[in-house]
Amino acid sequence: MRGAPTILHLDMDAFFAAVEQAAKPSLRGKPVIVGGLGPRGVVATASYEARPFGVHSAMPMAQARRLCPNAAYLTPRFGLYRRVSDVVMGLLRELSPLVEPLSLDEAFVDLRAGGLEVGSAREARAVGERLRRDIRAATGLSGSVGLAGSKMLAKIASERAKPDGLVVIQPGTERALLAPMPVRTLPGVGPATAQTLRRAGVATVGEIVEAGEAELVRLLGRAHGTALYTMAQGIDERPVVADRDAKSVSVEDTFDTDLTDRARIHAEIARLADRCVERLRKAGRSGRTVVVKVRRYDFSTLTRSETLRGPTDDPAVVREAAARLVEGVDTTAGVRLLGVGVSGLADFTQEDLFAQAADVLHTGRPRRPAPPVEPAAAAGEVSGNERRWLPGLDVRHARYGPGWVQGSGLGRVTVRFEEPGSPPGRVRTFAVDDPELEPSEPLPLPTAQPSEPAIRPKVISSPDTEASAGTSSP
Structure with a gap:
């Protein structure tokens, strides 16, 4: 255990919802819930305005709608969240080279590895307050910071600091x-x-x-x-580990209604395999073990795996292995979730020379290369005979400019025309196939929030813990 609070834990406050509120002026100060919007969707993040209604992450979306029917329910925009996260993680790496990201919105930092003089709670608090100011200036968002002599206690401190606060636990006071x-x-x-x-x-x-x-x-x-x-006893010797290597890549989907048709199940498995390989290639990796996950109608979950002769990033190979694996699972009573993953990751691919030789021997020609993996269709593109517009996603109209989808149905789509930093915008409704309406990329967030009443956390007062809450943000 360290004798000074040199381990910092940052947890951004209601991150996904906060990004949406920063990007959509009409939602500031209102309940916002981000997650899967289908019948079996779950809440990814609920804003602090939604939490008094009992809404929390991992709750079924249907239950959240019953508890808080007037909230804005939005589809996640992970590309935007990742860009904002990169800015925050960059600020953490300015403090120290030892940064251990846990997710897009959470990380540990070893201040001692950065050469910072943090010998007392007062010095640690100054570092944490400066970080919170820098994050708000760069993103317009708030984060809660905990500092302690171990990872466990730093995380406990940041939980006690939420939202928009800072808590320092002085070594020696842990028990x-x-x-x-x-x-x-x-x-x-x-x-x-x-x-x-x-x-x-x-x-x-x-x-x-x-x-x-x-x-x-x-x-x-x-x-x-x-x-x-x-x-x-407050003892935790785990070090901060930078750049933790991913051990697997996987994708999964939960279906609105249970799947019973074998042809449909195989088609979904092939689609998931292609998405998985797309992620694998984007990461510059390959893998040698293919894993299939099946959650049945009664919530029982089965996994099956097959280890290949060598690492691959060939979508045809992953599709074939996944198809063999799902063939051995009884799905007659219904399937609510399917997933495909690849583990045993490597930085190279090793062609299956034996299989290629066998193809030449039996067919007189080598195996044909697999077709390229097609990216998943973006929301707003044509699906069947109609364009789909998911709530929360970005659009642009030829006459009215940038906006975001509030909702759609019965052949119509409702759009609110506003952008980060603008006043709340007007709402207009169009036909779903309006040729002047098209999907758009998210606009950058403003670098500072407009002045609004801040949600002020409870200040923690203890003779053994130094805390501040929301006092140093501009």
Whole structure:
């Protein structure tokens, strides 16, 4: 454990929803929910205005609509989120070369590796406040920052700082801070572990320490029990690891209605295999193990895998392997989700020379090269006989300029014409096949938010924890 709070954890506040509010002036200060909009979609992010209604991430979208019917429900724009994330991660790398991204909106930073003089909570807080100011200036968004002597405590600190705040946990105060917290605060404690501990009369982190290591090993097994006892004392020796290498690439889709037709299932598997290879190629990687995931009507989930002779990025090879794998799964009762993945990644491809030789031997000619992987159709392009316009996505009209889709149906599409930094715009309705309306790329976010009442987090006051909340953002 470090003697100074030199590990920083940044968690952007309601990131996807906040980006949408920054890009769409009419949504600022209003409930915004981003996620899958189909019958089986789930919430990816809910803005802070939506959370008092009980909406949270990973909730079924249908339930969110019942709880908060007047919210704006938007399709994710991952390309825009990734661009904003790149700006934020760039600011983190200015602090230190040791940055460990956990997702688009969350990362650990080892300040000591950046040579920053952070010997006290006051110096750590100054670094965190400067970072929050820089993020707001560059993106117009807010982030919550935690600083501590370990990754576990830095993440706990950022959770306590939300939204738009900063908490510093001084080394030496960990046990007193953790003691009253629920056991679910600790990493690796899920519902099953929490229930086992509850049955034994253990509900808080302090009670884990009181129970002792031997009792935890008896309840949870040696590895889990020992690790939990160590963390409950505030001890976490995990280093910040930069540029964690991806171990697999995968894609999956949940279907609005269960699939029972085998031909349709094989067609979806082929489509998913092509999307997976497209991602693989964009990453400059290949892989040797193909994995198929099938979630059936009763939510039971099966995975099947096949290891090839060598790494490949050939879509035909991945499609064939995935088809063989799904053929061995009983799907007669219905399938709600399918997925295709490739693992065992490498930076090169190794042609299957034996298979090519076999093709020459049996057919007199080498295997034909696979057709190129086609990118997935963008929303707004023709689907069947009608163009599809998904809520939240960007459009441009020849006469009215840039805007975004508010909704569509019955052959009509409603568009609000506004852009980042503009006043709230007007709404107009068009036929879905209006030749003057076309999909558009997202416009850049403004570099500073217009002045609005900020959502002010609760300031955490503790003799062992230094905190500030929303006090240094412009």
